[in-house]
Amino acid sequence: MIRTIIIDDEPLAAGIVQEYLSDFAQFQVLEVCQDGFQGMKAIQQHKPDLIFLDVQMPKITGFEMLELLDEPPAVIFTTAFDQYALKAFDAKAMDYLLKPFSQARFKQAIDRFLDSFGNEHKAEATDSERNLLAEKSNRLVVRVKNDIKIIPVQEVNFFEAEDDYVTIHTSGGKYLKKMTMKTLEESLDAGKFARVHRSFIINLNGITGIEPYERDAYLVKLRGGERIPVSKTGYARLRQVLGL
Amino acid sequence: MLFNAFSNPKIGKWIIPGTGIVWFLGCFLLQIQHGLEIETAAADSLVFGVIVIVSLSVIQSMFSYFLPKKENLGQLVGIPLMLSVLGVVGHRYLLSWWFSEESEYLDFLRITFYLRLAVLAGVEVLSAVLALLASKLQDQEQLNQRESQMLQLSKDAELAQLRQQLQPHFLFNSLNSINALVGSQPQKAREMVLQLSEFLRGTIRRDSQSWISLSEELNYLRMYLDIERVRFGHRLLVDFQVEEGAEAVKLPQLLIQPLVENAIKHGLYGLTGEVKIEVSGKREGNYFVLEVKNPFDPESTPAEGTGFGLSSVGRRLFLLFGRTDLLESGADGTQFKVKLKIPQFQ
Numbered sequence: 175m176i177r178t179i180i181i182d183d184e185p186l187a188a189g190i191v192q193e194y195l196s197d198f199a200q201f202q203v204l205e206v207c208q209d210g211f212q213g214m215k216a217i218q219q220h221k222p223d224l225i226f227l228d229v230q231m232p233k234i235t236g237f238e239m240l241e242l243l244d245e246p247p248a249v250i251f252t253t254a255f256d257q258y259a260l261k262a263f264d265a266k267a268m269d270y271l272l273k274p275f276s277q278a279r280f281k282q283a284i285d286r287f288l289d290s291f292g293n294e295h296k297a298e299a300t301d302s303e304r305n306l307l308a309e310k311s312n313r314l315v316v317r318v319k320n321d322i323k324i325i326p327v328q329e330v331n332f333f334e335a336e337d338d339y340v341t342i343h344t345s346g347g348k349y350l351k352k353m354t355m356k357t358l359e360e361s362l363d364a365g366k367f368a369r370v371h372r373s374f375i376i377n378l379n380g381i382t383g384i385e386p387y388e389r390d391a392y393l394v395k396l397r398g399g400e401r402i403p404v405s406k407t408g409y410a411r412l413r414q415v416l417g418l
Numbered sequence: 419m420l421f422n423a424f425s426n427p428k429i430g431k432w433i434i435p436g437t438g439i440v441w442f443l444g445c446f447l448l449q450i451q452h453g454l455e456i457e458t459a460a461a462d463s464l465v466f467g468v469i470v471i472v473s474l475s476v477i478q479s480m481f482s483y484f485l486p487k488k489e490n491l492g493q494l495v496g497i498p499l500m501l502s503v504l505g506v507v508g509h510r511y512l513l514s515w516w517f518s519e520e521s522e523y524l525d526f527l528r529i530t531f532y533l534r535l536a537v538l539a540g541v542e543v544l545s546a547v548l549a550l551l552a553s554k555l556q557d558q559e560q561l562n563q564r565e566s567q568m569l570q571l572s573k574d575a576e577l578a579q580l581r582q583q584l585q586p587h588f589l590f591n592s593l594n595s596i597n598a599l600v601g602s603q604p605q606k607a608r609e610m611v612l613q614l615s616e617f618l619r620g621t622i623r624r625d626s627q628s629w630i631s632l633s634e635e636l637n638y639l640r641m642y643l644d645i646e647r648v649r650f651g652h653r654l655l656v657d658f659q660v661e662e663g664a665e666a667v668k669l670p671q672l673l674i675q676p677l678v679e680n681a682i683k684h685g686l687y688g689l690t691g692e693v694k695i696e697v698s699g700k701r702e703g704n705y706f707v708l709e710v711k712n713p714f715d716p717e718s719t720p721a722e723g724t725g726f727g728l729s730s731v732g733r734r735l736f737l738l739f740g741r742t743d744l745l746e747s748g749a750d751g752t753q754f755k756v757k758l759k760i761p762q763f764q
Contacts, residue, residue, distance in 0.1 A: 183653075183686070184591065184595065184649050184651075185650075185651045186594070186648070186651075187591070187594055187595065187649075189598045189602065190594065190598035190601070193598070208690070209690050212690075230587070231687070232687050232688065232689060233687070233689070233690060233715075254586075254590035254594065255587055273590050273593070273594035274590065274593045274596075274597040275594075324717065
């Protein structure tokens with residue numbers, strides 16, 4: 175049995191996936207979820223082999239939900255938006271079905287999945303390179319235990335790199351998210367955030383002062399009282415964006 | 419054409435012949451008064467009058483189409499001067515030849531030569547300047563006309579485009595719902611095809627300029643909501659509260675639907691569970707005021723910006739009424755409220 179979960183906020187849209195899927199006897203639908211919150215919980219609970227995922231959904235998008243998963247299952251996106259195709263490809267999606275899609279096109283997607291199913295190593299490989307295509311975003315979605323928190327980027331004071339993770343420091347607390355500094359930097363507005371150090375990106379709004387530290391090194395003081403190290407190239411970049 | 423810019427063209431084309439006739443009569447009377455014989459005075463004035471008509475016509479056709487550049491602005495004076503010298507000299511030779519026997523008249527011709535030259539030159543230079551001004555004015559007028567036409571065209575085009583801005587995903591998602599219904603509930607699928615067609619027909623209505631009644635617009639809105647309800651099922655609740663007697667109020671087409679679409683988008687994508695959209699309308703003085711309310715989660719920032727829907731409605735209101743104060747929006751606790759004021763002219 176191949177275990178699947180369907181995540182789509184439109185009941186009829188989920189219905190057609192179910193209908194098409196009923197032609198393939200080896201597939202079993204464990205749950206139909208109407209948003210990313212339910213979806214994430216269902217995936218953690220059932221550990222499905224394959225999910226059908228819509229992009230535009232209440233609260234968080236399908237992509238944001240995927241970012242929250244430690245071991246994402248194989249994904250077939252189903253959406254009416256064609257502009258996400260590239261991002262879906264980057265997210266190692268099995269396939270990308272544009273609504274409305276035909277039964278024949280659906281079968282193609284299933285065949286593609288079945289071809290790779292069983293090659294376990296492939297699913298694992300995605301984990302470390304799961305950073306999605308950087309897209310300008312004004313919010314970050316993080317998992318706090320079993321809950322999901324949406325953080326508007328302007329509320330972030332600074333980001334700190336820690337191995338494969340980034341710690342998001344806000345006035346309300348710290349959050350951990352699996353992503354690289356490079357992807358993060360690209361997704362942020364360059365006029366509001368600056369990478370001042372290999373391990374730090376700061377919110378320019380929160381700067382209260384800059385003080386010399388060692389030769390060619392500086393410290394940036396933030397509103398919350400933190401002192402963030404600034405590298406030589408980081409200082410040059412900072413001067414440029416602040417117009418000093 | 420000379421003077422056309424000042425008067426209507428029908429009268430304009432008589433101005434030069436008229437000047438000639440007045441010129442003729444004036445000269446004739448002056449010469450009679452001076453003691454010339456009727457025959458001589460008539461011949462002299464007639465020739466002079468014809469010369470005036472010819473030179474004015476030459477000047478008019480020259481300076482109506484040819485605009486001297488700054489560096490040869492002297493032509494504006496030079497050409498009329500040359501023409502008047504030519505005219506007065508021609509006049510003198512012709513009449514000297516004609517009345518070669520009358521020495522008294524020949525003296526008169528000699529004495530009045532410079533006077534004639536001065537008067538003719540003055541009139542011709544003046545008319546050259548006038549012709550130039552007239553043609554410039556005309557050009558300016560044409561330019562203004564073309565500009566305002568262009569402006570109107572681009573305004574119309576923008577309005578049409580804004581009006582027809584249908585979110586493509588709405589169409590594709592609706593088609594997807596129909597695709598799902600075809601298998602399970604064919605009757606409902608057929609219903610939805612019809613609703614969708616009606617809705618689409620409304621967005622591409624031809625007579626874009628005319629206003630429609632509120633009841634028509636609300637019908638259209640209900641059609642749209644019926645489609646959305648098929649898509650989102652029980653999650654979407656809509657409450658209409660329109661003041662009695664307001665159905666006859668007129669308003670520009672498709673102004674409300676984008677606001678409701680915006681409310682649905684932010685309500686349904688910002689929250690899980692049931693979402694209630696409230697639409698209310700009432701008359702307030704010279705305005706019809708419409709409010710659309712949707713619940714939202716102040717904690718979560720929307721994934722996208724604050725909606726193309728609002729800005730496009732704002733832009734349309736500006737193009738239609740030239741005002742930016744007709745659309746207000748803001749959060750009130752967990753409700754997002756959009757207030758639209760439509761001026762009523764009655």
